[in-house]
Amino acid sequence: MDEKLVAGVANLFKVDASLSPRREPLPSSEVFRKGYHEVMLCADFPKRHVESCRDRDLKSYHQSLLSSGEFMRKNEDKGFIVAMIGPRGTGKTEFATRISASMAQRISVMYCKAMKFFVALKETYNREVKTTEGEILKRFTQPELLVVDELQERSESDWENRMLTHMIDTRYDRMINTILISNLSHDAFQKSIGDSIYDRIIETGMVVECIWPSYRTK
Ligand SMILES: Nc1ncnc2c1ncn2[C@@H]1O[C@H](COP(=O)(O)OP(=O)(O)OP(=O)(O)O)[C@@H](O)[C@H]1O
Numbered sequence: 001m002d003e004k005l006v007a008g009v010a011n012l013f014k015v016d017a018s019l020s021p022r023r024e025p026l027p028s029s030e031v032f033r034k035g036y037h038e039v040m041l042c043a044d045f046p047k048r049h050v051e052s053c054r055d056r057d058l059k060s061y062h063q064s065l066l067s068s069g070e071f072m073r074k075n076e077d078k079g080f081i082v083a084m085i086g087p088r089g090t091g092k093t094e095f096a097t098r099i100s101a102s103m104a105q106r107i108s109v110m111y112c113k114a115m116k117f118f119v120a121l122k123e124t125y126n127r128e129v130k131t132t133e134g135e136i137l138k139r140f141t142q143p144e145l146l147v148v149d150e151l152q153e154r155s156e157s158d159w160e161n162r163m164l165t166h167m168i169d170t171r172y173d174r175m176i177n178t179i180l181i182s183n184l185s186h187d188a189f190q191k192s193i194g195d196s197i198y199d200r201i202i203e204t205g206m207v208v209e210c211i212w213p214s215y216r217t218k
């Protein structure tokens with residue numbers, strides 16, 4: 001075989017350690033020492049949900065959320081994209097926090113609202129800010145589980161669509177896990193997220209439709 005070709009192909013598989021998404025998961029003793037609470041707050045999960053899910057009986061979650069949780073735990077090494085969609089107050093954010101907490105001992109986890117990603121990117125366009133767009137993308141494409149909440153809260157401009165697709169597609173390429181949360185209906189969500197990401201959700205995960213009464217108004 002052509003030696004140049006072999007060398008070229010080998011280069012394709014060279015890994016830049018600084019770009020590796022596989023940070024060492026926190027050792028369980030450290031999780032134990034720091035406490036679940038602190039680990040989850042450091043990963044930006046909302047304090048409200050970190051506290052509310054801590055004592056909630058697993059049985060009180062809807063069966064479709066529990067099944068998706070089981071799927072996610074089984075597939076955390078394969079790189080899933082799971083979408084939780086539906087009306088307000090159905091427990092999407094709390095369950096995403098709960099499932100992330102159950103994985104945090106093994107893999108790195110992070111929570112953000114979609115808007116935070118766009119604001120962080122826009123900040124880099126200010127000349128006085130030293131952080132680059134690449135650094136922001138890196139921040140969002142490193143955690144082995146990223147929860148992107150409130151996806152309906154965006155303008156859906158071409159720029160936003162491209163950046164979001166790029167971020168999620170990079171995570172898909174790296175075989176790391178993403179949970180997307182939105183209040184939209186199935187059709188509206190599919191349209192808003194775009195064909196490219198929707199296709200990847202169907203390939204690697206699922207859309208969980210949370211259409212039951214709100215816990216807030218109970
Ligand atoms: N299984 C449950 N049983 C009882 N209460 C729950 C359950 N799951 C969540 N809750 C509570 O219901 C409220 C709404 O939950 P959460 O904020 O997770 O809903 P959501 O679907 O993310 O809503 P939104 O779409 O408005 O963001 C919270 O106060 C939460 O603690």
Ligand SMILES: [Mg+2]
Pocket residue numbers: 092093094149
């Ligand atoms: Mg929510």
